[in-house]
Amino acid sequence: MTTNLIIGGTGKTGRRVASLLQGRGLPVTSLSRPGFDWADPTTWSSVEQPATAAYLTFAPDLTFPGAPEAVADVAGRMARSGVRRIVLLSGRGEAEAQQAEQLVAEAAAKHGASWGVVRCAFFMQNFDESLFAGPLAAGRLAFSAGDVREPFVDLDDVAEVAVAMMTGDAPANRTYELTGPRLMTFAEATAEIAAATGREIAYEQITNERLVDDLVHAGLPAEEAGGLGALFAHLLDGHNEHFADGVHEALGRPARDFAAYARKAAASGAWSSQEVAS
Numbered sequence: 210m211t212t213n214l215i216i217g218g219t220g221k222t223g224r225r226v227a228s229l230l231q232g233r234g235l236p237v238t239s240l241s242r243p244g245f246d247w248a249d250p251t252t253w254s255s256v257e258q259p260a261t262a263a264y265l266t267f268a269p270d271l272t273f274p275g276a277p278e279a280v281a282d283v284a285g286r287m288a289r290s291g292v293r294r295i296v297l298l299s300g301r302g303e304a305e306a307q308q309a310e311q312l313v314a315e316a317a318a319k320h321g322a323s324w325g326v327v328r329c330a331f332f333m334q335n336f337d338e339s340l341f342a343g344p345l346a347a348g349r350l351a352f353s354a355g356d357v358r359e360p361f362v363d364l365d366d367v368a369e370v371a372v373a374m375m376t377g378d379a380p381a382n383r384t385y386e387l388t389g390p391r392l393m394t395f396a397e398a399t400a401e402i403a404a405a406t407g408r409e410i411a412y413e414q415i416t417n418e419r420l421v422d423d424l425v426h427a428g429l430p431a432e433e434a435g436g437l438g439a440l441f442a443h444l445l446d447g448h449n450e451h452f453a454d455g456v457h458e459a460l461g462r463p464a465r466d467f468a469a470y471a472r473k474a475a476a477s478g479a480w481s482s483q484e485v486a487s
Contacts, residue, residue, distance in 0.1 A: 211236075211259050211260050211291075212236040212237060212238040212258075213230050213238070213260055213261055213262050213263065213264070214258070215238070215240065215263070216240050216245060216256070216265050217240075217241060217266040217268060218239025218240065219241055220268070221332065221334055221338055221339070221364055222264075222298055222364055223264065225364055225367075225368035226368045226371050228368075229368055229372045230372060230376075235261075235376075238260070240255055247267060247268055247279060250282075253282065253283055253286060254286070256283055256286050256287050256292075257286050257287075257289070258290055258291075259291030259292065260287070260290075260293075261292075261293060261294065261375075262292065262295070262296065262375035263292045263375075264296050264298070264371055265283065265284060265287075265295055265296065265297045265298065265313065266298040267280050269436065270300070270436070270437070270440055271300060271306040272303050272306060272436070272439075272440050272443075273436055276305060277305055277308040280297065280313055281309070281315070281316050282316075285316040285319070285320065287317075287322070288316060288317050288322040289320050292322055293323065294322065294324070294325065294374065294377070294381060295313065295317045295322055295323070295324050295325070296324070296326070296371050296374045296375055297309065297310060297313045297324070298329065298371070299326050299327065299328040299384075300444075301330055301444075301453075302444060303440075303443070303444070306328070310328070310384065314326075314382070323381035324381065325375075325379075325382070325383065325384075325385070326383075326385065327371050327374075327385055327387060327455070328385065328386045329367055329386075329387045330360050330361060330362040330389065330449065330453075331359045331362070331444070332363075332364050332367070333361045333364065333389070333467060334363070334364045336402060336474070337474045337480065340424070342480070345480045346479075346480045346481060348409065348411065349411045349412075349413060350399050350413065351413040351415045351420075352395055352412070352413075352414070352415065353414070353415055353419075353420045353438075353441060353445070354395040355445070357394065357395075357450065358393055359393060359394075359395070359449065359450075360388035360389045360390070360391065360393075360449075360450075360451070360453075361391075361467050362387045362389045363465040366387060366389075366465055367387055370455065373459050379459040385455035385459050386453035386454075386455045387453060387455040388452050388453045388455075389464050389465065389467060390463060390464050390466055391466060391467060392452070393467060395412060396412040396414075398467060399411070399412040400412070401468055401471050402471050402474075404471075405468075406475045406480050408480070417438050417442050418438075421434050421437075421438035424437060424438070
């Protein structure tokens with residue numbers, strides 16, 4: 210039995226995809242550093258193995274220089290080696306990400322493979338598994354989103370759609386654009402998290418310049434922090450303030466709501482003030 214390749218199998222989406230596949234009794238091969246490293250093209254040959262399907266994620270983000278060409282190269286290697294279905298994780302409203310989608314589709318089709326794209330809104334889990342988790346646990350989130358409303362999407366939905374395409378349960382050779390069912394500001398999302406935890410958690414609006422400084426002080430390299438700052442400034446200018454129905458199109462059910470996510474994350478111990486104290 211051939212395997213299912215996952216690039217970034219320990220990441221937020223990758224580990225969920227791996228878990229769902231393994232729950233079906235399907236084999237998984239996870240490729241991550243140092244065996245596979247987007248910053249080191251000499252490691253990309255590790256994807257050259259036959260597989261039923263592959264889940265392709267790029268870090269830090271598809272908007273970073275050279276990302277579209279890199280994922281196209283890797284997708285081509287996969288397809289030439291016998292991978293039959295390639296699913297790419299992408300972002301909404303990002304010109305570079307949409308370029309990557311097109312290049313991956315072309316690389317797959319050139320070698321007789323099918324392709325799929327999960328094009329996603331901001332992840333709900335950025336609040337408990339990423340850069341917002343610590344500040345929220347400490348009682349204050351400082352961010353540069355302003356009054357822009359985002360249709361946050363649950364990563365469990367993202368993973369289920371990706372697996373549906375990888376296993377053939379959802380039609381291939383198309384893009385599923387995924388959002389949650391509500392438009393919310395970051396201040397509103399913070400308030401829902403506070404309600405779920407029963408704690409006071411404040412949201413503070415800051416400038417993009419201060420955000421970049423905060424990211425550097427948190428330990429990110431200056432170049433990566435600047436790139437993320439530029440990405441947030443672009444994504445949060447209002448052009449993504451609309452819904453998409455990709456979850457229902459792929460899975461036949463509504464997308465999960467933010468309130469349900471916040472309750473579940475809070476019940477698991479996310480944003481516990483004790484974690485900050487320790």
